[in-house]
Amino acid sequence: MAPERLLNDRLAGFGETIFAEMSALATRTGAVNLGQGFPDTDGPAIVAEAAIAAIRAGHNQYPPGIGIAPLRHAVAGHQQRFYGLEFDPDTEVLVTAGATEALAASILAFCEPGDEVVTFEPWYDSYGAVIAMAGAAKRVVTLRPPDYAFDPDELRAAVGPDTRMLLLNSPHNPTGKVFSRAELAALAELCVEHDLIAVTDEVYEHLVFDGDHLPLAMFPGMADRTVTISSAGKTFSFTGWKIGWACGPAPLVEAVRTVKQYLTYVNGAPFQHAVAVGLDLDDDYFRELVAAMRAKRDLLCGGLAAAGFDVFEPAGTYFVTTDIRPFGTDDGRAFCLGLPERCGVVAVPNVVFYDNTDEGRHLVRFTFCKQTSVLEEAIARLGTLA
Numbered sequence: 001m002a003p004e005r006l007l008n009d010r011l012a013g014f015g016e017t018i019f020a021e022m023s024a025l026a027t028r029t030g031a032v033n034l035g036q037g038f039p040d041t042d043g044p045a046i047v048a049e050a051a052i053a054a055i056r057a058g059h060n061q062y063p064p065g066i067g068i069a070p071l072r073h074a075v076a077g078h079q080q081r082f083y084g085l086e087f088d089p090d091t092e093v094l095v096t097a098g099a100t101e102a103l104a105a106s107i108l109a110f111c112e113p114g115d116e117v118v119t120f121e122p123w124y125d126s127y128g129a130v131i132a133m134a135g136a137a138k139r140v141v142t143l144r145p146p147d148y149a150f151d152p153d154e155l156r157a158a159v160g161p162d163t164r165m166l167l168l169n170s171p172h173n174p175t176g177k178v179f180s181r182a183e184l185a186a187l188a189e190l191c192v193e194h195d196l197i198a199v200t201d202e203v204y205e206h207l208v209f210d211g212d213h214l215p216l217a218m219f220p221g222m223a224d225r226t227v228t229i230s231s232a233g234k235t236f237s238f239t240g241w242k243i244g245w246a247c248g249p250a251p252l253v254e255a256v257r258t259v260k261q262y263l264t265y266v267n268g269a270p271f272q273h274a275v276a277v278g279l280d281l282d283d284d285y286f287r288e289l290v291a292a293m294r295a296k297r298d299l300l301c302g303g304l305a306a307a308g309f310d311v312f313e314p315a316g317t318y319f320v321t322t323d324i325r326p327f328g329t330d331d332g333r334a335f336c337l338g339l340p341e342r343c344g345v346v347a348v349p350n351v352v353f354y355d356n357t358d359e360g361r362h363l364v365r366f367t368f369c370k371q372t373s374v375l376e377e378a379i380a381r382l383g384t385l386a
């Protein structure tokens with residue numbers, strides 16, 4: 001039987017992720033990989049040591065289904081410290097296998113076939129796949145450069161009688177947009193008016209350079225209808241540990257947990273102990289993280305502009321989107337496939353994050369979560385393009 005006949009119809013068209021494809025291209029060609037977003041240095045030693053200590057202390061069997069108590073308390077403490085949000089660590093916090101699983105379990109928990117999920121494009125790649133797994137449909141509202149504001153009329157038009165959920169990513173990958181207070185207030189009003197569940201992907205919450213990260217759950221009417229998702233991957237630079245969490249009112253978290261227990265059941269027992277230590281680090285850690293990343297943002301944005309790209313400086317995340325049309329092409333995918341050979345750098349074509357592919361055809365994303373020397377090398381190579 002041909003392999004393509006094995007995959008169920010709902011997932012037809014979902015092939016290898018762009019991140020896997022582009023990282024493989026980087027490995028094959030020896031190019032500098034500014035495609036997939038993962039840091040090339042480890043996170044804090046104290047957190048890594050806590051994982052090693054947890055293994056040595058024998059935390060190596062299944063943890064509780066909702067996550068170990070110290071981590072649930074640390075997550076609740078973090079939400080209170082940074083946002084003044086109160087969650088009961090025993091009923092309103094769920095530990096997951098990364099934000100990816102929290103997102104999947106939430107969408108699968110709340111969506112019936114025929115339901116619609118409203119989200120912004122460009123979207124993070126797992127959203128479409130999981131919405132499809134649930135048999136639901138994605139309705140997108142386009143964020144357009146240079147400021148990636150959305151058109152309120154387009155948003156209103158996307159919401160209809162079948163809309164079940166607003167799925168929001170802020171700070172936003174790949175644009176680097178940080179949704180403003182006014183935008184979030186408008187989204188909250190819409191959710192209340194249409195009785196929507198909100199699921200928010202806040203994995204870049206600590207990588208904000210301009211403005212503030214505001215969880216949607218803080219807005220009027222949202223606390224009892226929002227599942228707030230984040231993970232340790234970006235905040236502590238341990239993307240391979242896959243420890244995430246979902247916070248929300250007990251009935252919503254209970255529903256997400258019901259799905260989660262049949263996806264992975266549990267994961268990462270020793271890493272859960274370590275992430276609890278990370279979340280309790282003092283404010284200096286979080287300040288230094290963002291300061292270091294801001295310097296990298298400025299370095300790469302300057303280098304890309306000097307190389308001839310139109311650069312949309314990101315307010316958050318560790319990605320910068322560029323317009324490649326100054327190079328005489330609007331085909332971002334072909335541009336990225338040719339880039340390793342032309343100058344030894346790998347980037348990601350944003351078009352893969354769009355339903356309306358014309359909107360993203362000419363856009364290309366670079367990550368700056370790499371050592372300064374690596375960014376400098378990439379900039380030197382990109383400088384030979386023009």
Ligand code: PMP
Pocket residue numbers: 097098099100101124169172173201203230231232233239242243244
């Ligand atoms: N959401 C967004 C917007 C992301 O960029 C990522 C990538 N890391 C994830 C979710 C997945 O997070 P995790 O690795 O914790 O599953």
Ligand code: GLN
Pocket residue numbers: 017019020035036037038173
């Ligand atoms: N979130 C990362 C990115 O956008 C990749 C994560 C993954 O490969 N699934 O680059």
